[in-house]
Amino acid sequence: MRLFGPLYDRVMMWSRHRHAPRYLAGLSFAESSFFPVPPDVMLAPMAAARPDRAMRLALITTVFSVLGGLLGYLLGYLAFELLQPVIEGAGYGEELIRAQEWFSVWGVWVVLVAGFSPIPYKLFTVTAGALSMALLPFVVASFLGRGARFFAVALIISWLGPRVEPRLRPYIEWIGWASVILLVLAVIIYQLQG
Numbered sequence: 493m494r495l496f497g498p499l500y501d502r503v504m505m506w507s508r509h510r511h512a513p514r515y516l517a518g519l520s521f522a523e524s525s526f527f528p529v530p531p532d533v534m535l536a537p538m539a540a541a542r543p544d545r546a547m548r549l550a551l552i553t554t555v556f557s558v559l560g561g562l563l564g565y566l567l568g569y570l571a572f573e574l575l576q577p578v579i580e581g582a583g584y585g586e587e588l589i590r591a592q593e594w595f596s597v598w599g600v601w602v603v604l605v606a607g608f609s610p611i612p613y614k615l616f617t618v619t620a621g622a623l624s625m626a627l628l629p630f631v632v633a634s635f636l637g638r639g640a641r642f643f644a645v646a647l648i649i650s651w652l653g654p655r656v657e658p659r660l661r662p663y664i665e666w667i668g669w670a671s672v673i674l675l676v677l678a679v680i681i682y683q684l685q686g
Contacts, residue, residue, distance in 0.1 A: 496668025507537040516549060517556040524560030524638075525567060525614055531557065532645055539646045540653030550646035554639040561617040561634045568621025575618060587611045591619045600629040607637030 506512060516538060520531040531553050539546035567575060579588050591611055594602040603625075606616040620630050 494665060496664050500664045500668075504537050504541060507534065507541040512538055513549065513552055517552050520553045520556035521560035521563070523614065524557045524617055525564035527614075528612070531642070535642060535645055536649045536653075539649040543650035543653060546646040546650030547643070550639075550643040553642040553646075554635065557613075557638045557642070558631060558634045561613070561638070562631070564614050564617025565621035565625075565627070565630060568618035569624065570621075572618065572622035579615070579618070584612065584615060588615050588619065591615045592623075595619055595623055595625070600625065600633050603630055603633035604637040607634075607639075607641040613638070 506515070509515075512534075516531060516534045519527070519529065519534055523529060523531055535549055535553050538549050542549075576588070579585065591602070591606075595616075598605075603616055603620060606613050609616075617634075
């Protein structure tokens with residue numbers, strides 16, 4: 493079944509669209525507060541398609557991710573009791589508890605590390621608001637953590653992408669299915685350890 497080749501071609505086409513930076517900004521904002529898809533899935537092909545704009549795209553991703561994080565913070569601050577059952581119903585109950593535990597141990601530093609955590613960043617933004625974390629340290633840590641992640645992705649992809657992309661395309665089906673298998677195995681291992 494050919495699934496990843498056509499999907500890859502479509503994502504590369506979208507990444508060259510004139511409104512792609514706007515879509516990236518919207519995805520980055522939504523992911524930090526409520527949406528499940530990380531912006532890396534758009535940032536990476538966009539950086540590969542336009543290496544000359546990779547750093548600008550990373551900046552857009554970072555800024556809008558932090559703005560979305562502020563919405564998550566506000567939601568946690570104002571309505572955590574209403575959101576908690578929704579979060580748990582979406583299957584993130586254990587991750588939410590873990591995020592709360594990390595906040596109690598590391599405070600603001602957890603926001604910095606959360607940009608690279610397997611726990612969705614939105615859980616940290618909502619939890620920070622629910623715990624009434626100081627806003628300025630939250631924003632600074634979000635910029636540093638999210639920025640480090642997105643600039644690293646953009647830099648690596650813009651440097652390697654144009655060289656690797658022509659060699660990658662013939663193997664995209666194998667890579668896609670291998671990624672799915674690895675993701676499923678990672679989830680199973682994570683569930684067994686939890």
